[in-house]
Amino acid sequence: MRKLLVWLVVLALIVSVFGVKKIVFWTAPNPLQEEFWKPLVKQWNEQHPDVQIEWSVIPAAGSSEEAILTAIAAGRGPDISTNIFSGFAAQLAEMGAIVPLDKEFGDDFWEVIKARSMENVIKGWGLDGHYYVLPIYSNPMLFWWRKDLLEEAGFFTPPRTYSQVYKLAEKVTIPKKRYAIKVFAGKNWWDRWFDFITLYYAASEGAPYIKNNKAVFNNEYGKKVANFFYTLFKNGWTAIDLGKDPFEKGTILGGLMGPWHFNYTKEHYPEVYKSIEIAPPPVPDDYPSYKPVYTFADTKGLVLFSTCKYKKEAWEFIKWVFSNPENDARWIEITKMPPARGDITTNPIFKKYVENDPYFAATASYVAYAVPPALITTTIDVQNAMTNYLIEPVVYQKSTPEEALGKAVKEVNKILLSQ
Amino acid sequence: MSLRRKEKALGWGIVSIYLFYTAIFWGYPFIWMFILAFTKWNFFGKPRFTGFNNFIKLFQDPVFWEVFLNTLRFMLYFLPMVFFGAMLFALALNKMKYFKSFVALSFLVANISSGVAYSIIFQNIFSDIGPINRFLYDHFGVTIPWFSSPSLAMLTIAIMVTWKFVGYYGLILYSGLQAIPKSLYEAAELDGATRWVKFWKITLPLINPAVVTVLILSINLSFGIFTEPYMITGGGPMNKTLTFMMYMYNTAFRRINPSYATALAIVTALINFGIILLVRRTVEKEVSIV
Numbered sequence: 001m002r003k004l005l006v007w008l009v010v011l012a013l014i015v016s017v018f019g020v021k022k023i024v025f026w027t028a029p030n031p032l033q034e035e036f037w038k039p040l041v042k043q044w045n046e047q048h049p050d051v052q053i054e055w056s057v058i059p060a061a062g063s064s065e066e067a068i069l070t071a072i073a074a075g076r077g078p079d080i081s082t083n084i085f086s087g088f089a090a091q092l093a094e095m096g097a098i099v100p101l102d103k104e105f106g107d108d109f110w111e112v113i114k115a116r117s118m119e120n121v122i123k124g125w126g127l128d129g130h131y132y133v134l135p136i137y138s139n140p141m142l143f144w145w146r147k148d149l150l151e152e153a154g155f156f157t158p159p160r161t162y163s164q165v166y167k168l169a170e171k172v173t174i175p176k177k178r179y180a181i182k183v184f185a186g187k188n189w190w191d192r193w194f195d196f197i198t199l200y201y202a203a204s205e206g207a208p209y210i211k212n213n214k215a216v217f218n219n220e221y222g223k224k225v226a227n228f229f230y231t232l233f234k235n236g237w238t239a240i241d242l243g244k245d246p247f248e249k250g251t252i253l254g255g256l257m258g259p260w261h262f263n264y265t266k267e268h269y270p271e272v273y274k275s276i277e278i279a280p281p282p283v284p285d286d287y288p289s290y291k292p293v294y295t296f297a298d299t300k301g302l303v304l305f306s307t308c309k310y311k312k313e314a315w316e317f318i319k320w321v322f323s324n325p326e327n328d329a330r331w332i333e334i335t336k337m338p339p340a341r342g343d344i345t346t347n348p349i350f351k352k353y354v355e356n357d358p359y360f361a362a363t364a365s366y367v368a369y370a371v372p373p374a375l376i377t378t379t380i381d382v383q384n385a386m387t388n389y390l391i392e393p394v395v396y397q398k399s400t401p402e403e404a405l406g407k408a409v410k411e412v413n414k415i416l417l418s419q
Numbered sequence: 420m421s422l423r424r425k426e427k428a429l430g431w432g433i434v435s436i437y438l439f440y441t442a443i444f445w446g447y448p449f450i451w452m453f454i455l456a457f458t459k460w461n462f463f464g465k466p467r468f469t470g471f472n473n474f475i476k477l478f479q480d481p482v483f484w485e486v487f488l489n490t491l492r493f494m495l496y497f498l499p500m501v502f503f504g505a506m507l508f509a510l511a512l513n514k515m516k517y518f519k520s521f522v523a524l525s526f527l528v529a530n531i532s533s534g535v536a537y538s539i540i541f542q543n544i545f546s547d548i549g550p551i552n553r554f555l556y557d558h559f560g561v562t563i564p565w566f567s568s569p570s571l572a573m574l575t576i577a578i579m580v581t582w583k584f585v586g587y588y589g590l591i592l593y594s595g596l597q598a599i600p601k602s603l604y605e606a607a608e609l610d611g612a613t614r615w616v617k618f619w620k621i622t623l624p625l626i627n628p629a630v631v632t633v634l635i636l637s638i639n640l641s642f643g644i645f646t647e648p649y650m651i652t653g654g655g656p657m658n659k660t661l662t663f664m665m666y667m668y669n670t671a672f673r674r675i676n677p678s679y680a681t682a683l684a685i686v687t688a689l690i691n692f693g694i695i696l697l698v699r700r701t702v703e704k705e706v707s708i709v
Contacts, residue, residue, distance in 0.1 A: 065673065066672040069675065073677075095461050095462070095675070097462075097463045175556070176552065177553075186653065187653040239548070240567035241542075241547040241565075241567050243542075243546035243548050251548055377675075380674060387655060388658060396569075
């Protein structure tokens with residue numbers, strides 16, 4: 001008997017030393033998201049001694065992409081990583097570095113999609129007929145308006161259409177001091193998500209700007225958006241450089257914001273926080289008022305790397321986290337960002353957050369209308385071309401909106417074809 | 420063991436630490452650089468040999484030439500500004516009787532402060548509604564589009580970088596000034612030399628080594644600008660502030676083309692080196708103070 005016991009102990013030791021499967025898991029270097037993952041990973045590791053998650057945040061580098069790519073090159077990449085935006089996922093998929101989840105796990109994948117009510121959300125993530133990313137959160141980009149300043153100027157609802165924005169601008173603009181709206185998001189390539197693409201989605205009910213690997217944004221919607229930009233800059237109703245926190249400082253009455261900004265405003269400008277009015281992006285004048293307005297989704301997800309040795313176990317972990325809506329409830333509580341699921345406003349589990357926080361409720365109600373960017377491998381070049389040939393010429397009034405659109409589409413198509 | 424062999428062993432023993440270090444941190448990347456430059460690789464899998472393809476593509480790349488011109492333009496603004504500023508600083512420091520170290524240290528603070536932090540501060544100072552533009556607008560009715568004008572943005576960045584390096588370069592020039600014996604000036608004064616003549620005939624020729632050092636450092640710097648445009652302008656407007664470093668970084672990590680980025684790095688280094696050779700040929704003089 002004693003001998004058997006000794007043997008058993010030895011066996012258990014061997015299993016625990018050699019039989020443990022390790023899965024390296026990286027998450028976004030963001031304190032709130034760390035707070036979310038820490039207890040979850042701990043709980044899993046306690047319940048699954050044979051499959052241990054080695055969790056860490058994406059190492060410090062210039063960007064998540066840089067950190068992940070250099071780690072892959074060095075052979076020390078993660079098995080699972082979160083914080084992957086669509087364009088990077090497309091690049092990783094093209095390299096063969098990540099696994100098509102629907103192909104690898106079949107019905108198991110669709111079960112998770114169903115459990116998380118992601119049937120609609122996942123549609124925007126298809127790449128060559130497969131799904132490489134499990135979207136975690138989806139931030140609908142919405143306009144914040146200063147209720148106090150609007151009312152001061154005699155406006156009791158935020159402007160809905162371009163003409164209404166112009167009318168407001170005529171009234172409130174004080175050159176070099178106050179502008180109606182911020183439309184130009186910045187000079188970086190990613191800024192196009194937060195100006196042209198958002199307004200294009202709003203004007204077009206979420207129509208793609210790149211279709212079948214061809215740029216199509218020189219259509220009627222693109223023209224309306226470009227003219228909106230042109231008019232605002234021509235009349236001096238907005239400016240290029242508005243300094244830090246223009247919304248909070250009252251330099252602008254309205255601008256596009258993401259939900260991650262709520263905590264910041266609440267902490268640094270508590271008075272301003274109280275008078276935020278959330279509205280969808282402005283739309284062209286002929287946009288029917290009964291139709292919902294679409295917007296851009298700043299959305300990130302997780303991917304499973306093809307170098308992962310224990311794919312099944314890794315998937316089990318992913319499934320364990322995302323099949324449980326309680327985890328998404330905790331996510332909302334901590335990060336204030338809507339999980340990428342279609343039932344936030346209807347599922348009773350999230351009722352508490354929707355009822356207690358009108359800002360979150362407003363944000364969550366647009367998750368269904370938030371469209372992710374085009375899944376292309378050349379995001380940076382395409383959006384640089386948009387900056388150089390469309391936005392900048394229009395903003396600096398160097399060419400007409402129509403000319404700029406034509407040129408930009410031509411340049412973007414060159415880039416898309418060169419791949 | 421004979422003494423000779425012992426000494427030999429000791430010699431190799433001492434040198435081996437350096438050799439080992441160099442092999443890992445210099446040799447390995449150097450070889451890897453050549454492999455990358457002549458292949459196509461995407462961080463994953465094996466590099467594919469493509470010969471001089473990357474280099475041929477590079478010289479046909481309009482963005483490369485744009486970046487090249489941007490760098491030249493940056494040097495055109497930066498070199499005179501920083502040199503003039505540093506010279507004034509050094510001359511003033513040389514004249515000062517009290518608080519010398521305090522002043523020198525105050526100027527050095529700019530040099531050690533975080534690029535990210537001061538980029539954010541400058542961005543606010545120079546913004547369309549920042550304090551400078553507010554002042555100009557209130558008093559003169561004009562504003563200057565510091566970062567938003569394609570022709571001004573690089574100048575604004577050059578001003579920021581000058582601010583950062585005036586103190587450091589000034590100290591290098593100052594140490595050059597210190598080495599000039601006072602007797603030379605006294606002799607010149609006896610001969611009736613004016614201040615201007617003394618500066619041109621004694622000071623400037625004798626601090627030539629310091630001048631060359633400052634020039635080389637600032638040329639190198641011009642090829643290595645990254646943080647300021649990355650943080651503030653993103654290379655815009657109209658690509659007018661895109662620098663070699665930014666282009667390399669984006670090419671390697673955003674376009675996932677480390678091979679092309681490496682070819683770019685090699686060519687950039689060669690241009691940098693060529694300009695330095697040229698400057699040394701034209702400016703450097705043998706100086707000996709007896």
